[in-house]
Amino acid sequence: MKETDILVRARGRNIFIAERKFWRGSADLKNAIDQLLGYTSWRDTKAALLIFNRDTEMSTVVKNVPEAVQEHPNLAIQLRLRPRNRIPVRLHPQG
Secondary structure (H helix, E strand, O other): OOOOOEEEEEOOEEEEEEEEEEOOOHHHHHHHHHHHHHOOOOOOOOEEEEEEOOOOOHHHHHHHHHHHHHHOOOEEEEOOOEHHHEOOEEEOOOO
16 A cells, blocks of 8 residues: 555554645546545544646636535535635545
8 A cells, every 4th residue: 555645643643644746637636635535544634635736827726626626526515715725625535
C-alpha cells in the first residue's frame, strides 16, 4: 500500500492526513480525493488535499475545484468558500 504524503500521529492515532497534488484537471482531482479517502478510516476526522498550480490560470483552478468536488460521489456537504481559496467539504468514507 502506498503511503500518504503527510501523516501526523499522536498517541498512536492519526490526527491529520494530507495528500499533495499538482492541478492537472478535474478528473485527476477526483482520483486524488479517492486516493486520500483510501488512506482514511472511520476514526479519521482531519484530512486535506493540497493542490499546487503551475501551468493553469489560478482563476480557472479556483472555479473548477468546487465543481469537481461537487461531482464526487462521496461528497456529503460542501461548505462555503473560505479566505485563501480554502474549500472545506465533508465526505463519506469509501466502502
